[in-house]
Amino acid sequence: MDIFGQLRVSAGASADVSADSFLLGSRGILTARTNSSLTINALSADLDGQTRLEQGASLTFSSSATAIGPTTVGLNASLTTGGVFTNIDTFTITAGTISAPLFYNRAAANIFGSTAIFGSFANEAGAITTIPSGSLFVFGSLTNNGTIVGTICTACGSTAPNLYVGGSLILGPAANLTMPFAGSLVHVGGSFDCAIDSNTRYHMSVATLQLEGTGMEQTLEVMSADIGADVLGLDRSIAGQYPIGTLEIGPSPSTIRLVDTHDNDRLGQSTCEAIYVNELRIGAGSRLINTTCRIYYYYNTLTNNGTVDVPENLIPFGQPCGGDYNQDGGIDGADVQAFFVDWEAGSAAADVNEDGGVDGADVSTFFEAWEAGC
Numbered sequence: 001m002d003i004f005g006q007l008r009v010s011a012g013a014s015a016d017v018s019a020d021s022f023l024l025g026s027r028g029i030l031t032a033r034t035n036s037s038l039t040i041n042a043l044s045a046d047l048d049g050q051t052r053l054e055q056g057a058s059l060t061f062s063s064s065a066t067a068i069g070p071t072t073v074g075l076n077a078s079l080t081t082g083g084v085f086t087n088i089d090t091f092t093i094t095a096g097t098i099s100a101p102l103f104y105n106r107a108a109a110n111i112f113g114s115t116a117i118f119g120s121f122a123n124e125a126g127a128i129t130t131i132p133s134g135s136l137f138v139f140g141s142l143t144n145n146g147t148i149v150g151t152i153c154t155a156c157g158s159t160a161p162n163l164y165v166g167g168s169l170i171l172g173p174a175a176n177l178t179m180p181f182a183g184s185l186v187h188v189g190g191s192f193d194c195a196i197d198s199n200t201r202y203h204m205s206v207a208t209l210q211l212e213g214t215g216m217e218q219t220l221e222v223m224s225a226d227i228g229a230d231v232l233g234l235d236r237s238i239a240g241q242y243p244i245g246t247l248e249i250g251p252s253p254s255t256i257r258l259v260d261t262h263d264n265d266r267l268g269q270s271t272c273e274a275i276y277v278n279e280l281r282i283g284a285g286s287r288l289i290n291t292t293c294r295i296y297y298y299y300n301t302l303t304n305n306g307t308v309d310v311p312e313n314l315i316p317f318g319q320p321c322g323g324d325y326n327q328d329g330g331i332d333g334a335d336v337q338a339f340f341v342d343w344e345a346g347s348a349a350a351d352v353n354e355d356g357g358v359d360g361a362d363v364s365t366f367f368e369a370w371e372a373g374c
Contacts, residue, residue, distance in 0.1 A: 250283020322369030
C-alpha cells in the first residue's frame with residue numbers, strides 16, 4: 001500500500017491496514033486524530049512523509065518502521081512497533097510512550113514531559129537527543145554515540161531534566177552527555193559504561209548520578225585523572241577531569257564495582273583513574289567494591305549506611321569542618337568527647353587553631369565551630 005496524499009483516522013475512531021508493505025510518500029501526511037487508533041499490519045513500513053499523533057492517539061506497526069520524515073507524538077499518545085523503529089528526521093514526543101524492541105535515533109529526538117521508551121534506545125553518532133525540562137524513561141539499555149543534552153524549558157515548567165535507564169548506560173568515546181543542572185538526575189539500573197575521552201563532552205558536575213540495581217552487580221567506570229586529594233578534581237574545565245555533583249548508590253540495596261576499562265583521561269592505563277564527587281551517598285544494604293580505584297569526596301559530604309570494601313580508598317578533600325571533630329558527617333556530643341580525649345592527652349590533633357600548642361585557645365576555637373554547626 002502506497003499513500004501519496006493523506007491518511008487520516010478520525011477522532012475516537014480506529015482502523016486496521018493490512019498489506020505486504022506500507023509506504024507513506026514524501027508528500028503524504030499520516031494523522032491519527034485525538035484518541036484514535038491505527039494499526040498497520042505489514043512486513044515493513046516506510047514513512048517518508050509527515051506522521052502526526054494527536055493527544056491520546058495510538059499508532060501500531062506489526063513489524064519494523066522507519067520514519068524518514070518528521071514525526072510528532074502528542075500528549076499521552078503511543079507509538080508501538082513489533083520490530084525496530086528508526087528515526088531519520090525530527091522526532092518530537094510530549095509525555096507519550098514508545099514501545100519497541102529498539103528505538104534507533106539517527107537524527108534529532110526532542111523529549112518533552114515524562115516520556116517512556118519500553119525497550120532499548122540507541123543514539124547514533126551525530127544524532128542529538130534533547131530533554132527540555134522533562135524526564136526520559138528507558139526501560140531497556142541506552143547506547144549513546146551521539147549527543148544527549150538536558151535543557152531548561154521556561155514554557156515547560158522550568159524543571160531540571162532527568163534521565164532514567166533501567167538497563168545499562170553505554171557511552172561511546174565520541175559521545176556527549178550534558179546534564180548541567182543541580183536538580184538533574186541520571187538514574188542507572190545496570191552498569192555505567194562510559195568511554196568518553198574529552199571532559200568538554202561530559203557535564204555532570206552539579207547533577208546526580210544514581211546507581212540502583214535489582215540485586216545484580218553493577219559496574220561504574222572511573223574517569224578522572226587521579227590528582228590526589230585536590231579540590232581541582234571538581235573543576236570540569238581541567239583536561240582529564242569528569243567530576244560528579246552527587247554520586248548515590250541505592251537507596252535500594254545495590255552492589256557497585258569500580259572499574260577502569262577506558263582511558264578517559266588520555267594518560268594511559270598504567271594507574272587507575274578516579275572519581276571526584278562533591279557528595280557521596282551509600283544506602284543501607286549497598287556495597288561499594290573499590291579495591292584499587294579511589295573516590296574523592298568533599299569534606300563532610302559522605303553518607304555511608306552501607307559497606308565499603310576498602311575504606312581508605314574513600315578520601316576526603318577540601319576544608320574540613322572544625323565542629324565535626326571525628327569527621328563522621330555529624331556535629332554532636334561525640335565530637336566533644338573525641339576532642340577532649342585528644343586535648344587532655346596533649347595530642348597535636350587537638351591543636352585546632354594550629355598555633356603549635358594545645359591549650360585553652362584550642363577549646364575556644366573548637367566550641368566556636370561546634371556551636372556554629374561547622
